[in-house]
Amino acid sequence: MTQGVVLNVAALTDVGLKRAVNEDAVLAESPIFLVADGMGGHDAGDKASIAVVEAFATLGGSAVTTADIGAALARANEAVSSIAAQHARGAGSTVAAAALVEHDGVPHWLVFNVGDSRVYRHLGSALDQLTVDHSLGQELVDAGELRPENLAGFAQRNVITRAVGAADSVADSWLVPVIDGERLLICSDGLSGEISDESIRATLTMCGRPETAAEALVRRAKEAGGRDNISVIVIDVVSGGAIASGDGTTDSRLASAVRTESMLEGTTVPVRRGG
Template sequence: MLAADPCFLVSDGVGGYEAGDLASRAATGAFSEEFTAPATATLARIDAALEQARQRVAEIARGTERGAGCTLTGVIRIEHEGVPAWYVVNIGDSRVYLLRGSEFVQLTKDHSLREERLDGGLGGAVATPRNVITRALGSDDSRHDAWLLPIETGTRLLLCSDGLTTEVDDGQLRAVLSIGGRTDAVADELMRRALDAGGRDNVTLIVIDVVSGGVEPGSSDGPSAVDDGSDTTIEQTRPRRR
């Protein structure tokens, strides 16, 4: 995991492979090295970090018998056409959620066999195991989904591995995130609920609050002034891992 402005990323080792911990560390390490200081990113630098992550995980996989792979999901702060924006990236089944007022939405889409069968309306899709993923760094298909989302003041983001979402449903996630309070307390409560429910998989999560410097919620007339990258613009927890 990486929580160092402008990058907030969660990477989870893929089951059935070897060296998931090494693959995850390599993936986040590529971004940590590319973005070594708080500053807005650029699309070109993000692309370079993604390619480096792919190459590093592929190299680790070549040194194993059963391969190595990991998910990579998160948000990266950029400025696009003068507007502060999140570059949302996703490979695999870790997730990004957004809380905006009373609206709670999963921004990313799981790259999983279950999700594909649900989308196709296939019978028995609900019974398909959730942990069979169809894209990952280190796999034959390592394509990433990506899009830009305006950064809005007053919004809250949750980035997490599937170890959280298999134990805590969306209703509980929304309730905890909506309570308010500091990000540390919110992250602690989400972790507690995951562990109390069984904690059967690695649980990694990051909670981010945008407290200033973003576009006003619902605004389409352009951004307010963007802060200089100081830590008053974005408040995030220390990432939580079980």
């Protein structure tokens, strides 16, 4: 069934304005679309993100299962752990991804993340953040110790609590039906840390082609300061998914889009509306 899904995809990564080395890496080869943001400095961070991409690269061009994704995550964790052991500062990487899988005979996105790189869904004019950051700031928000509106001003908001290659590398994952007309955005925090969800939503709404949207998002992040590497993948579902009706509702196959399902030993959480 997933072979019948037609996509338009654009991927773009940029060093930004402040960094000497791009420690991000991207993979955009159906059925796997992935952004990795390396940590560990110029001598290790780029190696870590590339190792994550290499662990998943063998999945491109063929049908995949949740077991395939889990095995690739294990390979990535082993590879990054090996890199960390060779560097005094250690190494790690975030990962955020969406993989086309078949579930109950229907195409779904298996969305997963480790760290604070994100996956968003844009449908109509609405933006939903499908992933939940593994960061100190988000954990304090979830615990009720920090108000969401104060998160942007919290100095330690970007301290990562999970990473590939770290002691806690468990991925959270969600099974989300593929919808005709939807647009997915996968990005590193070089984008989401520089511009607001509302700015992301507006850009995805206004830009037609994925290439145009990707270029506009990177440009806006750089205009806002470009303090980190910036990576984006924009995916448009042309056909082959479920049909959204004109009044914004969807057929019964989309019920799990608001009651997401963990598939990779992660926790179950609802889809969250960005903005």
